[in-house]
Amino acid sequence: MLMKExxxxxxxxxxxxxxxxxxxxxxxxxxxxxxxxxxxxxRNESDVHPQHGAGQLTEKRIYLSSKLxxxxxxxxxxxxxxxxxxxxxxxxxxxxxSASFLPKFSIRIETRFENNNGDNDNVFGDxxxxxxxxxxxxxxxxxxxxxxxxxSEDLSRWQSSxxxxxxxxxxxxxxxxxxxxxxxxxxxxxxxxxxxTRTEEFIHRNIRDIxxxxxxxxxxxxxxxxxxxxxxVREYERTxxxxxxxxxKLNQNNTDPSAAFRPRSISESDERSLKRxxxxxxxxxxxxASSIAKSPMxxxxxxx
Numbered sequence: 001m002l003m004k005e006x007x008x009x010x011x012x013x014x015x016x017x018x019x020x021x022x023x024x025x026x027x028x029x030x031x032x033x034x035x036x037x038x039x040x041x042x043r044n045e046s047d048v049h050p051q052h053g054a055g056q057l058t059e060k061r062i063y064l065s066s067k068l069x070x071x072x073x074x075x076x077x078x079x080x081x082x083x084x085x086x087x088x089x090x091x092x093x094x095x096x097x098s099a100s101f102l103p104k105f106s107i108r109i110e111t112r113f114e115n116n117n118g119d120n121d122n123v124f125g126d127x128x129x130x131x132x133x134x135x136x137x138x139x140x141x142x143x144x145x146x147x148x149x150x151x152s153e154d155l156s157r158w159q160s161s162x163x164x165x166x167x168x169x170x171x172x173x174x175x176x177x178x179x180x181x182x183x184x185x186x187x188x189x190x191x192x193x194x195x196x197t198r199t200e201e202f203i204h205r206n207i208r209d210i211x212x213x214x215x216x217x218x219x220x221x222x223x224x225x226x227x228x229x230x231x232x233v234r235e236y237e238r239t240x241x242x243x244x245x246x247x248x249k250l251n252q253n254n255t256d257p258s259a260a261f262r263p264r265s266i267s268e269s270d271e272r273s274l275k276r277x278x279x280x281x282x283x284x285x286x287x288x289a290s291s292i293a294k295s296p297m298x299x300x301x302x303x304x
Contacts (some may be wrong), residue, residue: 001189002200005129006208007118008137008182008215009173011165014113016226017180017218018090022233023225024218026240029060033247037063040081040248041241047087055089062097063248104191107203111184117173118181129185137208139216140168148213153220162223182215 012020029039040061047057061081086095091113099105112123118136122128140155151157159166173179186207190199225233 001187001191002204003129003133003185003187004204005134006137006182006184006186006211007134008139008184008211009118010139010180010182010215010219011168011172011176011178012180012219012222013178014091014115014180016178017113017182019228019230019233020218020222020225021090022237023228024214024221026237026244027221027224028214028217030240030244030247033244038244038248039063040245044237044241049087049089052087052089052092052094055087058084058086058088060084060086102190105189105199107186107188107207109184109186109207111182113180113182115178115180117179118183120181120183123183124185135208137212137215138173139212139219140172141170142212144212144216145209148209153216155216155219158220160222160226162226165222166219182211184211 010017029041032038040063042059042061044056044058046054048054060083062084063081080099083098083100084095086093093109093111095107095109095111097107110124114120114123155166155168157167168176186204188200188203188207190196190203192199228236
């Protein structure tokens with residue numbers, strides 16, 4: 001299991017980001033969805049957690065086959081998805097990821113938001129994260145994948161007409177007011193011999209990119225969400241979820257269902273690893289025609 005703590009500061013307050021986070025996630029999910037891939041919202045409802053009390057539970061399926069590394073595509077079903085469950089007890093959240101046909105894969109992210117510049121070394125109140133496992137991500141200067149760069153989201157050029165904030169300058173984290181920090185403790189595990197190290201490293205590289213892009217956008221889009229109340233942002237969230245789900249399902253409904261289970265060429269070493277993972281039918285053999293007709297999207301366990 002590989003554990004890291006990421007700290008991402010923003011020129012916002014924790015109260016402001018309660019709205020900004022919901023807006024950013026909804027808009028980002030919609031922008032990243034299409035062509036059968038993206039984020040499908042399964043449920044979004046009030047829930048009571050046995051330890052943390054009342055909060056909001058969201059459950060999503062994230063389709064991302066094309067984003068997998070080439071070495072993983074050989075044994076993953078064509079319509080591969082990861083299940084996300086998130087409990088929002090703002091300013092504390094828990095997010096868990098799993099894949100129905102990979103029982104030894106999991107990601108858990110704990111998040112705490114505080115009004116400071118990331119100087120709390122024990123924000124979760126249990127055991128401080130070793131310094132070597134802590135990464136500060138700078139939304140101003142850290143590089144992001146070129147495909148995600150937009151001039152309108154470049155915080156060295158950004159300025160908010162509603163709040164008068166921006167553009168950000170080098171060293172902004174030391175003296176900007178307001179300032180808050182998103183502390184994220186990320187534990188990922190893929191306990192499969194021969195795949196564990198590079199899979200866990202791949203996961204953390206992608207999480208880093210997603211965190212940078214998402215937090216940059218939350219700031220860059222501030223004039224779109226600043227001033228909204230909770231009822232208004234929840235209505236925006238519902239509207240965007242309907243649009244996002246339609247975009248994800250459109251291509252899948254127009255695709256031959258058997259394509260989801262079309263076998264791909266895999267090596268003998270991959271096959272041995274997959275058997276240890278309990279993956280046999282979907283990736284290594286042709287399923288009976290009757291099973292395709294009855295349940296083209298089932299991946300050996302009940303999806304959330």
